[in-house]
Amino acid sequence: MDSGDGYEVKDLSLADQGRKNLDWAESQMGALLKVRERFEQEKPLEGMRIGVALHPTKETGALVRTLRAGGAELAVCACNPLSTQDDVAAALADEGVNIWAYKGETRDDYYRYLTNVCESEPNYTLDDGCDLVSEIHNNHSHLVDSIVAGAEETTTGIIRLRAMEEDNALKYPMMAVNDLKTKHLFDNYLGTGQSTIDGILRASSILFAGKNVAVAGYGPCGSGIAVRAEGMGANVIVTEVEPIRALQAVTDGYRVMPMNDAVREADVIITVTGGKHVINKEHFSAMKDGAILANSGHFDIEIDLAGLEDVATKKETIRTAFDRYTLPSGKHVYVCGEGRLVNLAAAEGHPSIVMAQSFCGQALAAEYAVKHKDELKVGVNEIPEEIDTHIAELQLEALGVQKDTLTTEQREYLSSWQEGT
Ligand SMILES: NC(=O)c1ccc[n+]([C@@H]2O[C@H](COP(=O)([O-])OP(=O)(O)OC[C@H]3O[C@@H](n4cnc5c(N)ncnc54)[C@H](O)[C@@H]3O)[C@@H](O)[C@H]2O)c1
Structure with missing residues (x-):
């Protein structure tokens, strides 16, 4: 230092x-x-x-x-x-x-x-x-x-x-x-969308195409991640707790389901809710062998890592920002960037x-x-x-982008109520 x-x-x-x-x-x-x-x-x-x-x-x-x-x-x-x-x-x-x-x-x-x-x-x-x-x-x-x-x-x-x-x-x-x-309409959506995937790729070097990628939370950040994962060929699953956001995810074309179900299908699970223990201790044993977990929400408590350390029989760092946990069943679960903001822990933000x-x-x-x-x-x-x-x-x-401006006639029309059919 x-x-x-x-x-x-x-x-x-x-x-x-x-x-x-x-x-x-x-x-x-x-x-x-x-x-x-x-x-x-x-x-x-x-x-x-x-x-x-x-x-x-x-x-x-x-x-x-x-x-x-x-x-x-x-x-x-x-x-x-x-x-x-x-x-x-x-x-x-x-x-x-x-x-x-x-x-x-x-x-x-x-x-x-x-x-x-x-x-x-x-x-x-x-x-x-x-x-x-x-x-x-x-x-x-x-x-x-x-x-x-x-x-x-x-x-x-x-x-x-x-x-x-x-x-x-x-x-x-x-x-x-x-x-x-x-x-938030740009940084959270575009920034987190791209850089979260960047972080997971730098940590794991996997192919997204054909993977089941579950995104927990469909706010500006989660919806940005979902659209970028979809763009790379992933089958996107969304988990949500808020009805309007869940409905938006459905109508954007994603499968929405509870995390209890998503963990059984997902190859990659990304939390971005701002909440706590979105992936909890009970979820780990239900995951697919080789499941990759990443968090892009602000704090490192969205994935219950203490719970994972409790149930795991072994933890090894196998690459930069990429840890492998062995479960009692012999299955492996991988965690990117120690469960901290993956886009900054494993990439450049x-x-x-x-x-x-x-x-x-x-x-x-x-x-x-x-x-x-x-x-x-x-x-x-x-x-x-x-x-x-x-x-x-x-x-x-x-x-270097130019846009239109309203004409006086248009401005008056938009602020009036008299003109109709
Ligand atoms: N990685 C980054 O660089 C970066 C950038 C901006 C924001 N953030 C952080 O990302 C998080 C999300 O930001 P946002 O702007 O999208 O927030 P938001 O609050 O608008 O969206 C979060 C969504 O998660 C949902 N949610 C809450 N608990 C849930 C649970 N248990 N299961 C499923 N869904 C759940 C909420 O209903 C909400 O729709 C925040 O912690 C924010 O500070 C990170």
Whole structure:
């Protein structure tokens, strides 16, 4: 480990490779670079100390550079022990960013790094999964009064924040970045869809065509995974608990059934619900020999791995991010990426172009929160629709796509009721 004042990373000598990866990511993040250009001129984040707990990937590196261009000082750690790209962390440390992160962090290091971020006394927080907010509320509550606002990147984090708000436990305003349409309709659907399959392929190197692939949860993430698995020739099964989502899966052409039945048929099972023990201890013995399990939901509790370790007679790591468990019957079950977000544990997370949109949301939410701090409620704040529309426009511009605009006649027609048959 290389550590010094304000950083702890795996190996600083990886910085050159990290810069190359960052530059490659930025070459596909034109929308975010537009925001950065403006931030460089206007410095809207001057005076902000932003505590960041995100997946330290090359795309997050591009966001870090953008927030710094806006005038903010940053302290960065990971929001998952397996999601750091060590070369990127080295490049950021080399650029003078305060960063503590490496791939494969121990639980102690994970919380030590969160503590380092808290000790930088942030007045804005940027979270993916709410661990930083929880840490501040539980162990650094003296910071709360000086925090202008925070932002949350993922569905599970928003669910936790709303639960805190309901219990009157949330003590500063939060910006619901995940709920922007330009975020969850693209990042969760397209990003998770592609990168989850990428992670499973890198871990296992299997052929998807002809496999029975069960996807648990048919939200934006699950529906994205289902459509990509189908596109690769898999027979997709969906499990759901919510009637409308289950019906959507049926009418999208997938077989929907309870997990108790799906485990008997599936060659690959992917959880992406945000819930707990979706695959439970009883399911393992009913699985096909050779079944491959992966999770793309935020926390590593969707597959009951403790239950699997209990029933298994043997566990071997047979490839990077690919463990084989032997059951008493002699059957094998494989787990990708230790049951943690497979797209980050076994691959590189979402494609950069998708993250450009999500991170425009983060940068613009921070700017909005600073400008409107007196209007924000202590609770979960929706981000104004104009920001969503602006992000879509930035991305269309970056893609070189032009669209139509309404004529005056059309606009008047659409806002009137007199004209009929
Ligand atoms: N891998 C990634 O990079 C990535 C990216 C974005 C979001 N996420 C995470 O993925 C998860 C899903 O995100 P989303 O936006 O699709 O959320 P969502 O809440 O919109 O969808 C989750 C779906 O799972 C269903 N579900 C809940 N419990 C279930 C169970 N026991 N069995 C079957 N279905 C169940 C819910 O009814 C819901 O339809 C969250 O944890 C989110 O934070 C991961």
